[in-house]
Amino acid sequence: MREFGYQRVFDVPDALAFGADPEARYLGGGTNLVDLMKTGVDRPALLVDVRELPLDRIEATDSGGLRIGATVTNSDLAAHPEVRRRYPALAQAVLAGASGQLRNMATVGGNLLQRTRCGYFTDSSQPCNKRIPGSGCPAIKGEHRNHAILGASEHCVAVHPSDMSVALAAFDAVVHYETADGPGELPLAEFYLPVGDTPHLETALPSGALITGITLPPAPVAADSRYRKVRERASYAFAIGSVAAALDVRDGAVREVRLAFGAVASRPWRAREAERVLTGGPATPHAFADAADTELAAAEVLPHNRYKVALVRNLVVAMLTELAEEAAR
Amino acid sequence: MAHSTAGVITLTVNGEKHTLPVDHRTTLLDALRERLDLTGTKKGCDLGQCGACTVLLDGRRAVSCLQLAVAAEGREITTIEGVSDGERLHPVQQAFLDLDGYQCGYCTPGQICSAIAVIEEHAAGWPSAATADVRPEAGPPPLTADEIRERMSGNLCRCGAYVSIVQAVAQAADAEGAA
Amino acid sequence: MTTMTGTTATAAAVGTGHTRVEGRAKVTGAARYAGEIPFAELAHGWLVLSTIARGRIRSVESGPVMSMPGILAVLHHGNAPRVTTDYTGLLGRPDPTVAVFQHDRVPCAGWPVALVVAETSEQAREAAAALVVRYDDEPHDVAFSAGRPGTYTPESSPRLQAETRKGDVEAELAASAVVVDAEYTTPEEHHTSLEPHAAMAHWDGGRLEVVDSNQGSRWVAEDLAQLFSLDPASVRVRSEHVGGAFGSKGVRPHQVCAVMAATVLHRPVRVVLTRRQMFSLVGYRSPTAQRVRLGADADGRLRAVDHQAQNLTSTVHEFVERSAAYGRVMYDADAHHTVDRVVALDVPTPTWMRAPGEAPGSFALESALDELAEKCGMDPIALRERNEPDRGPVSGLPFSSRNLLACFREGARRFGWADRDPRPGLRREGRWLLGTGTAAATFPSGVAPSTAAVTAEADGTFTVRITAADVGTGARTALTLIAADALHVAPEHIRMRIADSDFGQAMVAGGSMGTRSWAWAITTAAGELRERLALGGGIPPEGITVRSDTTEAVGALAMRERHSFGAQFAEVAVDVSSGEVRVRRMLGIFAAGRIVNPLTARSQFIGGMTWGLSMALHEEAVRDQASGALVGADLAGYHFAANADVPLIEADWVDDTDNDDPIGIKGIGEIGIVGAAAAIANAVWHATGVRHRHLPIRPDRVLLAVGGTGGAG
Incomplete structure (x- = not known):
């Protein structure tokens, strides 16, 4: 250092x-x-x-959403009654991440900017295009069991480690920032840049910009949401696959659905194809599986990460089925 | 622009103020161990991956290896040396001692600091990843063994003392609830 | 002169639970470990490790680093003091890995190439990062696989046989009604003690003082004396508290570096390994590839046992993980063949890790037994009963005691085994499939010569001095109880001083032999002291000290098969749609001799079983073939079980007396892990119908095995 x-x-x-x-x-x-x-x-x-900036509040917006300050800790975010009531999957996602100690320290702004935990990225003696552009990606031919199946490139197959961001992606969060030239905002879908041939450029934030907070638009569907994370031990480990899901079913038909995947791409992966296929259709396990397959048709697997396709598909089916059954009760 | 890379800071540890010059690179963990001779806080991985260095910052548990000392100025720092009431052990310490909630003892101060905070976090109604329904309407989760396991998972123990650690935390929580 | 006051204990201390002698110090943070003793003028050393896996160091460019703030020295092969490894120490020839900075060859990634010493650790870390080392890179080979070229059978010694044969295995397999032929693998596993290796060295009036974290202070002191060609009496090593060891805390590069730097700089130097450095400098358990062939009659009687195991070692030192030795104790057959083979690769040298040999060996053989039980349509416990030998299957020697079946009977009763439906894949609870499994366990019960000194103090208390080590086992407390009973006083009257090489020769904390070996020496000295005190005459101010040496007594012990035994039980839940495996409960029943302190013994058994769970589901170090280095060499990349992974685990024991043994203690440090991973893998089969022969049983392996019946890859 x-x-x-x-x-x-x-x-x-x-x-x-x-x-x-x-x-x-x-x-x-x-x-x-x-x-x-x-x-x-x-x-x-x-x-x-920036820990002592006055950005540590969680407030309801006039439209019925939430505004979350950038220095709110993960713990306070997950414990907040309105987060738990309106966006339970977000509370669950945050609670699924790291440990109690780390959640007390970590902030919402920092969580968005987490770097990948790819073992080549974190070992400064190894090549890594994200760390040293042009040095190569040893993961592609090496150890990539927990690497991307969606949206990766030949330059980088690392995954984004944040759980929180997966739930935020499902709920159309907007990231707010300040620069010397004034404020700006980025929908989460545009916050993380595609990998392409510039894996070292991770976000669309302007240089020097400071994240000030996030807004979550109102989303009644989010009240029936959940987050499931699979990892290689039961706690205190990064995801190998995760899903944030919300479902509104009326009379057996899907009125609204939200799906986002974690640990499958360089960013939280909003499953818009799956959502499109499902919306208006029957809320059946078969339909859920078809929707997951549609989304995952774009998957490009490496020799050791193909299991992620089955994992995410199975999670989608299990979670949506459970949500549909609960709605029917 | 050239920045000053060191400074004199005042840390408040276990209620006592200590003024010391520090290299900005010094973590709170190293300041405690190397500068203040408070070696009860342990260094296991130095990367936030084991929990051995857990202390309480303003009453909340945190890993001191990822906390820069200079950034801890102005905060109330409580270490394992500061949790007992004089000669009288904290109920969590007593339970770890009585139930053999440790073996080599190296992760123990971190486990104990963490457990003290877990009991308070639970009392404050915080849910965990083991909580079936996190919505506030579901009410606060009971502090079951599974809740303790999940909440204590940020403190690794390589000797494999988890079974008695869980029992010790449960016993201490009961004792404090009864007190 | 004072006379003995009445301190006679009314009840025996051994056999009743006592909290740890140093417990209060541990829960208050007062217990100081090796890296925590303050010293004036202490300098900090930081190791620099090779980034290539094979080649030569062309240059170590220390010039720019020496001008950085606070830098005191950069030691490397061009300027470091000379050491010799041409000696045989307490535990054999040293691993040349400890002879740091003696030449320019790099035999593996993570090989020590320099030590930066600075006034502060922050300065040392930055200088170590900035130090440019240039290499001439050579092609490396780190690819481990079953039967790969270069695999050889190591030489046997009378105590350590690489290969044993009895009868005609092929003929018996051909004549068998039922045959199991399966390959099992276990990955590279690391000790990952929570306390990193740390040593502080300084010269004090012509004596070398080392404050260390180790499993045997005398062992380390003697090896350091040999390495630096010093008079053994001029080296003192202490290791009061040890934050976990598991086989990794012997003579390691950090102690040698600290001594070199203290010698060069004439001031105290502390070297602490980083977590990442530990993954290449302190040894590890070799990956194994094991083929097991069992042949049996239809009623389960074994006709053939063939266990062929392979592990790796480094190119600089041979270490053999003796997985196949497990079956030489456990199961007899008309034909019996076991062999441990090894291949030398461009990797760090592996070493002993909790239950070396038995841990991976039991996974393979106890899994194969379960497969045989399935094929025979027999209960797995009944199969083991059918094949219970009355003498050592290979040695022919009688067992000193063998209470394996008593363990199974008690375990089956408490676990509820009788109600088990043997058919796999039938029990479901929500998304979870449930299953139960069992396995046997054994570990040798050895003893080694040790010395002890027991002093009757003038104030009526007693001081015991022995170079024992308490690495978390509870040895300090157990020995206090042993001494109290031997001296007929209450434990409060015993002052137990350990882990100081000045106390003399003693066994290390290893091989489940420590407590037994030390207890023997203490009991002997205490017995003689009591005889002396019985003569009367009072105690002088300096006390009365009696020393013991058990070399002769240990040597006179009759040849027997001496082992602990155990029965492991596990219940698991498997979600085949997500690949998650959760262990719901475990029970271990052990026959492990006399249990000295039930409180800490239970902790040790459960700790071992927790290791078995961790081995079954989590642990795996992954080596990058291109660089030859580990990927994710930290505690986020190398997973061992967290609290949430570990359910209620119960451990208990049955009577296991050995009338032939004056101490009656058997080791308990390692047997808890033995068989535990097999019990879990067997339970996963019972839950899902899929055999997992490759550890760890990761989610991806479970997912990809769905629907498969043969086994998972």
């Missing part, structure tokens, strides 16, 4: 002034910055500590 400056800031303009330095990083909980600094993956010259 190189030597670095440290600046604690108390308002957004100050944060932006310090954050304009291209070698600066905003420090939230530090749970995915300090570790990368220790391993030499990231080497900032200045840390701008």
Whole structure:
């Protein structure tokens, strides 16, 4: 870890002034910055500590959604009664991530900016196109059991590790940010960039931008939502496949459905094809399976990650079936 | 722009203020162990992957290996050395001792700090990944063995003492509930 | 002069539960481990490891690093003090891995190439990251597979046989009504003690003092003396508290580095391994590929047992994971063949890891037994009863005691085995398929010569000094109870001092032999001391000390098959749609000699079983073929069981007396893991109808095996 400056800031303009330095990083909980600094993956010259910015509130919006400040901790997000009531899958997703200690430290803004846990990315002695553009992707011919099946490229097959973002993707979250030139916003669907040949460029945030919060639009369907995560131990592990699902069924037909997948792509994967196929159709396990197959038809598997296709498909069918059965009760 | 890479900070640890110069790279964990001689907080992985370095920050559990010391200034830090009431062990400590909730003892301070926070988080009504229904209408989940297991999962124990750790946390929670 | 006051204990301390002697220190954080003892002028060493898997170091460019703030030294093969590995230590020839910085060859990824020493650890870490090392890279070979070229049968010694044969295996297999022929694999597994290896070395008036975290301070002291050609009396190693070891905490590069740096800099130097460095510097369990062939009559009587195991070692040192040795104790047959083969690759040297040999060996053989039971239509316990030998199947020696069947009977009763429907794939609870499984377990009960000193103090208390190690086993407490009973006083009157090489020669904490070996020495010294005290005459201020050495007594022990035994039971739930496997409960019943401290013994058994669960479902280090290095060498990449993975596990024991043994203690540190993974794999078969012969039983393997009946890949 190189030597670095440290600046604690108390308002957004100050944060932006310090954050304009291209070698600066905003420090939230530090749970995915300090570790990368220790391993030499990231080497900032200045840390701008944003934890004390007045961005730590969760408020209802006039339209019936929620506005979540960027420095809200994962713990406070998951414990908030309105999050649990209106978007239970979001609370579940956050609770499925990391550990109690890390959730107390980690912030919503930082969670969105988590880096991949690909073992080649985190080992600075290995080539990695995300870390050193042009150095190659050893995962493709090497260890890729937990790598992407959707939206990857020949340059990078890493997956995004966030659970929270998967639920946010399902609920059409919008990311708000500030820059020296004024505020901006990005729908989550546009927040993460496609991998293409630039895997080192991960988000559409302008340089120096500070995430200030997220808004969740009202989504009555989200009240009947859940998140399931499969991993290689029962807790305190990253997903090998996860699904956020919400379902509104009336008279056996799907009125509205939301589906997003985790640990299958470089970003949370909103399953819009599956949603399109299902909407208006019968709420049956067969239909759910067909919809999952439609979405996963685009999957490109490597020798050791093809199981993810079956895993995600099975999760979709199981979760939607359960939601449909509960709705019928 | 050249930045100062070190500074003098004041840390509040177990109610006591300590003023010390630090390299900004110094984590709270290293400051406690190397500078303040509070070695009860353990370094297991130094990457937030084991929980051995768990302390309480403003009453909430956190891993001190990913907490920079300079960023901990102004916060109330409680370490294992500060959880007992003088000679009287904290109920969680006593339960770990009585029920053999450890073997080598290296993960133990982190387990105990974590368990103290788990009992408070549960009392505050926080759900966990083991909670079947997280909606507030479902009410607070009972602190079952499965709830304890999930909530304590951020503290790895390589000796394999989880079975008695769960029993110790349950016993301490009962004792505090009764108190 | 004072006279002995009445401190005679009324009840025996051994056999009743006692909390740990150092328990209060551990729960308050007061217990200090190796990296936690403050020293004035302490400097911090940080290792730099090779990033190539084979080749030569062309240059270590230390110049730029030496000008960084706080940097005191960069040690490498061009400037490091010389050491020798031309000796045989307490546990044999040293692994040349400990002879750091002696030449320019790199035999594996993660080989030590330099040590940066600085005033602070932050400075050392950055300088280590900045240090440029240039290499001449050579092609490497790290590909381990069954029967690959280069595999050989290592030389046997009288105590360690690579291969044993009895009868004609092929003929008996041909004559068998039922045959199982299956291949099993276990992956590379790591000890991952929670406390990283740490050592502080300094010279104090001509003596080398080392504060370390190890399994045997005398062992480490003697090896350091040999390595640095020092008078053994001038080296002192202490290791008061040890944060887990499991076989990994012997003589390792960090101690050697600390001594080198302290010698060069004339000040105390501490070297602590990072978590990532531990994955290449402290040994690991080799992956294994095992073929088991069993032939039996229709009634389950074994005609042939053939267990062929293969593991890997490094190119610099031969370590053999003796998986096939397991069957030499467990099951007899008309024809019997066991062999452990090895192949040397460009990898770090593996080493002992909790139940070396028995852990992977029992997975293969106890899984195969379950497959044979299925084929014979027999209950798995009945099959084991049918093949219970009355003498060592290979040695022909009598057992000192063998209470395996008592373990199965008690275990079956408590687990509810009698109600089990043997057919697989029938029980469902929501999305979970349920199943139960069982397996046997055994581990050798060895003993090694040790010395101890017991002092009757003038104040009526007793001090015991022995170079024992408490690596979390509860040895300090167990030995306190042993000494109390031997001296006929209450445990409160015993001061147990351990883990200091100045206390003399003693067995290491390893091979499940520590407590038995140390207890023997303490009991002997205490007995003589009591005789001395019985003569009367009072105690001088310096006390009365009696020393013991068990070399002769241990050597006189009759040749027997001496082992612990156990029966493992597990119930699992498997969601074949997600691949998740959850263990719902485990029960282990053990016949492991006299249990000294039931409280800590239970913890140790359960700890071993937890390791078995972790081995069955989680643990696996993955080596990248292109770089030769591990991928994800940290605790997020290398999973061992977290709290949520571990259900209520119960462990208990049956009477197991050995009248031939003056101590009656058998080791309990390792047997808990033996057979546990097989019991879980057998339960997964019972739940799903699919055999998993490759560990760990990961979600992807379960998912891809759906519908398969032959076995999962």
